[in-house]
Structures are given as C-alpha cells and as structure tokens.
Amino acid sequence: MLQINNLHASIEGKEILRGIDLTVNAGEVHAIMGPNGSGKSTLSAVLTGNPQYTVTEGTVSFGGKDLLAMPPEQRAHEGLFLSFQYPVEIPGVSMTNFMRAALNEKRKYHGQEPVSATEFLRLMREKRAVVELDNRLASRSVNEGFSGGEKKRNEIFQMAMLEPRLSILDETDSGLDIDALRIVAAGVNQLKTADNATIVITHYQRLLDYIRPDFVHVLYKGRIVRTGGPELALELEEKGYDWIKEELDDR
Amino acid sequence: MTTDNNKPTPPDSAGIINDVTSSDYKWGFTTDIATDIIPVGLNEEVVRTISRLKGEPEWLLQFRLDAFKRWEKMTMPRWAHLEIPPIDFQAISYYAAPRQRKAPGSLDDIDPEMKRTFDRLGIPLEEQKALSGMAVDAVMDSVSVRTTYREKLAELGIIFCSISEAVKEYPDLVQRYLGKVVSSRDNFFAALNSAVFSDGSFVYIPKGVRCPMELSTYFRINASGTGQFERTLIVADDDSYVSYLEGCTAPMRDENQLHAAIVEIIAETRAEVKYSTVQNWYPGDKEGRGGVYNFVTKRGLCRGDHSKISWTQVETGSAITWKYPGCVLAGDGSIGEFYSVAVTNNHQQADTGTKMIHLGNNTRSTIVSKGISAGRSQNSYRGQVHVAAKARGCRNYTQCDSLLLGDSCGAHTFPYIDVHNDTAVVEHEATTSKINEDQIFYCNQRGIPTEDAIGLIVNGYAKEVMQKLPMEFAVEAQKLLQITLEGSIG
Numbered sequence: 001m002l003q004i005n006n007l008h009a010s011i012e013g014k015e016i017l018r019g020i021d022l023t024v025n026a027g028e029v030h031a032i033m034g035p036n037g038s039g040k041s042t043l044s045a046v047l048t049g050n051p052q053y054t055v056t057e058g059t060v061s062f063g064g065k066d067l068l069a070m071p072p073e074q075r076a077h078e079g080l081f082l083s084f085q086y087p088v089e090i091p092g093v094s095m096t097n098f099m100r101a102a103l104n105e106k107r108k109y110h111g112q113e114p115v116s117a118t119e120f121l122r123l124m125r126e127k128r129a130v131v132e133l134d135n136r137l138a139s140r141s142v143n144e145g146f147s148g149g150e151k152k153r154n155e156i157f158q159m160a161m162l163e164p165r166l167s168i169l170d171e172t173d174s175g176l177d178i179d180a181l182r183i184v185a186a187g188v189n190q191l192k193t194a195d196n197a198t199i200v201i202t203h204y205q206r207l208l209d210y211i212r213p214d215f216v217h218v219l220y221k222g223r224i225v226r227t228g229g230p231e232l233a234l235e236l237e238e239k240g241y242d243w244i245k246e247e248l249d250d251r
Numbered sequence: 252m253t254t255d256n257n258k259p260t261p262p263d264s265a266g267i268i269n270d271v272t273s274s275d276y277k278w279g280f281t282t283d284i285a286t287d288i289i290p291v292g293l294n295e296e297v298v299r300t301i302s303r304l305k306g307e308p309e310w311l312l313q314f315r316l317d318a319f320k321r322w323e324k325m326t327m328p329r330w331a332h333l334e335i336p337p338i339d340f341q342a343i344s345y346y347a348a349p350r351q352r353k354a355p356g357s358l359d360d361i362d363p364e365m366k367r368t369f370d371r372l373g374i375p376l377e378e379q380k381a382l383s384g385m386a387v388d389a390v391m392d393s394v395s396v397r398t399t400y401r402e403k404l405a406e407l408g409i410i411f412c413s414i415s416e417a418v419k420e421y422p423d424l425v426q427r428y429l430g431k432v433v434s435s436r437d438n439f440f441a442a443l444n445s446a447v448f449s450d451g452s453f454v455y456i457p458k459g460v461r462c463p464m465e466l467s468t469y470f471r472i473n474a475s476g477t478g479q480f481e482r483t484l485i486v487a488d489d490d491s492y493v494s495y496l497e498g499c500t501a502p503m504r505d506e507n508q509l510h511a512a513i514v515e516i517i518a519e520t521r522a523e524v525k526y527s528t529v530q531n532w533y534p535g536d537k538e539g540r541g542g543v544y545n546f547v548t549k550r551g552l553c554r555g556d557h558s559k560i561s562w563t564q565v566e567t568g569s570a571i572t573w574k575y576p577g578c579v580l581a582g583d584g585s586i587g588e589f590y591s592v593a594v595t596n597n598h599q600q601a602d603t604g605t606k607m608i609h610l611g612n613n614t615r616s617t618i619v620s621k622g623i624s625a626g627r628s629q630n631s632y633r634g635q636v637h638v639a640a641k642a643r644g645c646r647n648y649t650q651c652d653s654l655l656l657g658d659s660c661g662a663h664t665f666p667y668i669d670v671h672n673d674t675a676v677v678e679h680e681a682t683t684s685k686i687n688e689d690q691i692f693y694c695n696q697r698g699i700p701t702e703d704a705i706g707l708i709v710n711g712y713a714k715e716v717m718q719k720l721p722m723e724f725a726v727e728a729q730k731l732l733q734i735t736l737e738g739s740i741g
Contacts, residue, residue: 092711
C-alpha cells in the first residue's frame with residue numbers, strides 16, 4: 001500500500017529525514033517510536049504534503065501512485081489521513097459544515113454525487129458514537145473550546161467519517177488521560193479492517209498496550225535504525241532510548 | 252490600537268501565503284446604451300440644471316443651492332486612515348441618465364439592453380421573474396429605472412418609489428424628512444450629495460404596518476466619467492417594520508469613479524428598520540488601477556421611544572471606502588445595531604465603522620465589526636460611542652475583530668468612546684488574528700482545497716454578521732466573500 005524509498009526531507013534548509021525506507025501493507029499496524037527530534041512528526045508531515053517541508057530525495061508510492069506528486073488534498077482523497085498532534089481550531093466553522101465539505105470533496109474526486117443531508121446526518125451520528133462524542137459536536141466549531149481529549153477524539157471521529165486507507169496517528173496519546181486514551185484506542189481498533197493500515201507515531205509504549213502493532217520501528221536522526229515486533233517497544237520502555245543512541249553514536 | 256503588518260514576506264514563510272494574483276470582478280461589463288450626460292464641472296448653473304432636468308419644486312432647488320454654497324466653503328476630510336489621491340471635482344459629470352423614449356411607467360418602455368443588464372446582474376425587472384418576497388428599485392447612473400411591486404405595496408399604504416417620483420407625488424413627506432438626519436452641514440460629501448443628488452429610493456411605511464416583503468435598491472454605475480450621488484430616505488412610522496436591502500456594482504474601468512451617497516432613516520415610536528448592504532462596487536485591478544471611491548454618509552434617527560435601527564453591511568468592493576452608518580438614539584429605550592464585515596484585497600482601502608449617539612435614557616447599542624484584510628490592502632475600523640450627559644442607563648457593547656491574510660496588509664482600530672453620564676455601561680473588545688498556514692493545511696489534509704478552505708475559514712470568522720443578513724442575501728454574500736479573496740493566497 002505504502003512504499004517509502006530513501007526519503008530525504010528538510011525544513012528551512014535543515015535536513016530532518018535522511019533516508020527513510022518503509023513498506024506498509026494492507027491490514028498492518030506499524031508503530032514508529034523514537035526520541036524527541038528524531039523526525040517522527042516530520043515523516044507524517046512530509047507524507048501528507050505539508051508545504052513547510054521540502055523533499056530532497058527519494059520516492060513514496062501510495063496505492064501504486066506517486067504520492068509526492070500530489071497536492072495535500074489529493075493525498076487525502078486517495079485515502080491518506082493524519083490525526084494531528086495539535087489539531088487546529090477553526091472558529092465559526094461548524095463540524096457539520098467542515099465534515100460535509102471534506103466528505104463531498106472526496107466524493108467529487110471519486111466521481112460520486114454529494115452526500116444527501118439525511119445520509120450525512122446519519123453518518124455523523126454513527127461515527128461520533130465510535131469515540132463517544134455527544135450530539136453537540138455537530139454544531140460546535142472545529143476544535144474550538146474542545147478539551148485536549150476531545151480534540152483527539154474529534155480526530156478519530158473525522159477518520160471514521162472519511163474511511164481512509166492509511167491513517168497516521170501522530171502522538172495521539174500525548175496529553176490524554178487514561179480514559180480518553182482508552183476511548184481513542186478503542187475507536188482506532190474498531191475502524192481497523194483487513195483493507196486499511198495504520199501508522200502509530202508515539203514516544204511512549206503506553207498507547208501500544210491498546211493498539212497492538214505488527215511492527216515497531218525506531219527512528220533516530222532521520223533514519224529507521226531498528227525494526228522489530230511488539231517486544232521492541234517493551235524493550236524501549238524498559239531501557240529508554242539511550243542504549244540505541246549510544247550504540248549508533250559509537251559507530 | 253493599531254496593528255501594522257507592513258514587513259515584506261520573508262522568503263522561508265513564502266510557502267502558502269503568496270503575493271496577490273488574480274481576483275476576477277464578475278460584474279465588470281458595460282452596457283451600450285444611449286446616455287444623456289451633462290458637461291463636466293460643478294457650479295451653481297450645474298445645480299440648477301440638475302434641478303430643472305428633474306422638474307423639481309422651488310424648495311428643493313433652494314435646498315440644493317444652500318448645500319452647494321456650503322460645499323464650496325468646505326474641504327475634503329483628511330482624518331481617515333486612507334490615502335486619497337486628489338479628486339478633481341470639476342472633471343466629473345454630475346448627471347447621467349440612460350436615454351428613454353418616455354417615463355419608464357411600464358416595463359415595455361424600458362430599453363431591452365437595460366433589462367438585459369439587470370438580468371445579468373441577477374436583478375430581473377419583471378415581477379414574475381423576481382425573487383419572491385422582494386421588491387426592487389433599480390437605479391442606473393443617475394436615475395431610477397424601475398420599481399417593482401409598487402402597486403401591491405400601495406394597497407398597504409406603503410410608498411416605495413424613486414426619490415424623484417416621491418418629490419412629485421408626496422412632496423410634503425419628502426420635504427418634512429429630507430436632510431433632517433443628515434444635514435448638508437454634516438460633512439463635505441454630504442454637502443456635495445445634497446447639492447447634486449440625482450436619484451435613489453424613497454420608502455414610507457405607515458403606522459402599524461409590517462412590510463410583507465424585503466425592499467431593495469440595486470445601484471449600477473454605467474456611464475464613464477460620471478459620479479453617482481444617490482439619496483435614500485426611509486421613514487418608518489409608529490409601530491411599523493421594514494427590512495431594506497441595498498446592492499451595487501459597477502463596470503471595470505481604469506479611471507476612478509466617485510460615489511457619494513446619503514441614506515437617511517427615521518424610526519418613529521416602536522418602529523423597526525433593518526438596513527442591509529452588500530457593497531460590491533468595482534474595487535480596481537490588482538495593481539490598484541481604477542475602482543470606485545465610495546464616500547457615503549448613512550445615518551438613522553431613532554426618534555420614537557423603543558424604536559430600533561439595525562445596520563448590516565458586507566463591504567467587499569470599492570477602491571476606497573469611507574462610511575460610518577450610525578444611529579442617533581433619541582427616543583428612550585431605543586436600540587441601535589451595527590454589524591459589519593469589511594473585506595479588502597489587493598490595493599483596496601477601507602475606513603469604516605459606525606457612530607452610536609446615545610441621547611435618550613436606557614438606549615442600547617451593539618457594534619460587531621469584522622475586518623478582513625488581504626493583499627496590500629489597508630482596513631480600518633473607526634467607531635464612535637457617545638453618551639450624552641442627560642442620557643441615563645445607556646449600554647454599548649462593541650466587538651471589533653480583524654483578520655489578516657498575508658504579511659503585506661494592515662488592520663487598524665480607532666475607537667472613540669465619549670461618555671458624559673456615569674450610569675452608562677460601555678464595553679469594547681478587540682482582537683486581531685491571522686489565517687494561518689496550519690488552518691489551511693488542516694483543511695487540505697481533510698481533502699478541502701486551499702481556495703475553499705479560505706472561504707470556509709473567512710465565512711466562519713464572519714458568521715456572526717452573516718447570520719444577520721436576510722436569507723436571500725446571505726448566500727450571495729457568502730459567495731462574494733470567497734470570490735473577493737480568490738487568489739489572495741496561492
């Protein structure tokens with residue numbers, strides 16, 4: 001589904017990603033871990049086409065298409081979704097209007113008619129239940145006045161609405177209390193199918209107790225330096241990142 | 252408080268926010284129609300000519316001449332935060348009338364070319380094609396072309412016609428109210444308008460009548476080298492209600508055109524007038540060539556107790572906008588409201604706001620102003636809240652927000668608060684924010700392209716004001732906001 005080859009990217013002339021190779025297949029959950037500043041969030045930003053970053057080398061293919069050649073909205077239409085670490089507030093724009101615009105843009109791209117009002121409202125009801133958001137959601141402005149936990153649940157709600165093929169959860173666990181974490185993780189698990197895939201970016205192992213990864217990758221200084229199963233996350237939890245740093249920096 | 256943002260865009264953040272590119276003005280066509288224009292220049296003889304062409308009574312000629320004499324002694328106001336190039340008032344023609352075979356009494360008398368013009372603007376002159384629930388007075392250049400639904404409204408005693416006709420048919424009413432809210436002494440442009448005003452709308456709602464449809468005037472400048480000086484007078488008698496809409500467009504021309512209008516509203520006891528404007532005069536091209544200079548004096552007098560006047564404006568057009576629709580709250584318990592969205596892009600300049608003059612006891616006013624600046628434009632809010640010494644228990648709430656798109660525009664706020672009675676409660680809140688790249692990227696990531704994202708964000712920001720517009724207008728105004736900002740972010 002996703003194939004990243006030798007991806008290099010920089011921001012303001014400073015290279016952050018220095019040759020990432022990663023393959024994600026349908027049905028898989030990948031965790032990307034690593035110390036602060038290792039390039040985890042940069043990877044999600046580059047994949048989704050954030051214009052602040054420049055790709056300097058490498059290729060990314062998504063569903064057989066050249067992902068890097070597409071503008072950000074087209075990547076979304078092709079089924080790439082990012083749950084933001086810091087969801088943005090858009091005052092005065094109701095979640096209803098925002099989601100309808102998003103959904104209809106996607107449908108337009110795939111040659112479908114705009115969603116009917118009744119069908120849309122039914123979808124909103126069904127999908128907000130996934131993350132236990134109440135019916136006030138529809139009329140609230142996008143993320144405005146949402147608590148930290150509500151913002152993250154709102155991200156997963158949008159993911160449920162848009163039914164992406166590949167979701168990237170960028171530090172979705174940061175700032176969440178244990179109850180919110182459980183709700184968010186349950187939502188993500190509920191949305192998992194054999195046809196979609198998830199990349200979980202996290203600093204801590206805690207989230208991986210709830211969302212079980214098939215693969216764990218350690219990102220350090222812009223490269224994937226270790227890949228393993230869930231046991232790698234446990235090892236990191238126990239020993240921290242220092243042993244990896246030492247091992248690599250010695251070389 | 253002033254927030255300036257004049258520094259050039261640093262190259263590293265050039266990312267989303269771009270220099271201004273195209274923003275198409277979709278109403279910029281001209282109509283090829285025979286027009287009678289008097290020679291350029293302004294002197295007493297010109298004022299007399301206008302009055303004679305319109306067949307006016309002696310008192311109105313005198314009204315004009317008095318105003319003209321005052322105007323000659325006045326100078327153009329320079330206090331606004333605007334760079335106004337010199338205007339040669341002797342290089343403008345003060346009267347332009349589309350030539351018609353006879354008075355436009357019936358639809359058949361109207362030039363088909365003119366009908367097509369208003370059709371293209373979405374303002375059909377045939378009643379059966381018109382928007383349901385809306386009566387329209389269509390004004391091109393200096394004269395009213397047609398007023399729809401007049402007869403139907405007359406059954407309720409409502410008068411809705413051009414002010415020229417009103418002068419002939421209801422001289423007493425016009426004489427009683429004309430110039431009583433905005434005197435020709437008021438300011439330079441008010442004096443100019445009083446001397447040379449050509450046409451406009453007149454509305455009278457009798458006691459106890461609730462006007463069953465929206466009344467609307469559509470102003471169109473067509474002729475080149477002319478100014479437009481229309482005058483609107485709305486009188487709402489005791490216990491009446493009317494909602495009035497004003498729209499305007501002009502062709503794209505390289506020259507600047509002058510528009511100096513006056514709107515006067517009088518609300519008697521418990522009467523309510525809601526006045527909505529979508530101002531979309533030609534704003535000039537992206538280099539700042541051409542565009543309408545819009546100098547407008549709009550004021551409402553809440554004369555009766557518990558009367559209410561509400562101004563809602565969406566200002567997207569004009570190269571220069573200078574207007575402060577205000578309310579004089581004379582009646583006890585009267586209410587004044589001002590809701591404004593002012594958008595400037597490219598090289599547009601706007602200095603707009605309101606005046607709330609509290610004279611009666613327990614009078615209340617609300618001001619919500621939303622400024623949006625893009626490109627290299629300058630957008631200023633200027634508002635005055637005055638509470639007179641004898642006015643007890645007055646309240647004002649002002650909320651004044653500015654939104655910046657890009658780094659080359661400016662937003663400024665100039666509030667004047669002048670309270671002479673210590674029982675008054677006056678609140679002022681102000682914010683300045685920017686549409687940031689994060690908001691746009693967030694929308695992009697959800698599949699919403701940048702142009703639509705900006706439309707969504709700006710309409711969300713302006714929602715509080717847009718909600719005050721009548722339904723038929725709100726949809727148009729929403730689209731207009733988006734179109735005005737098209738190309739402001741690349």
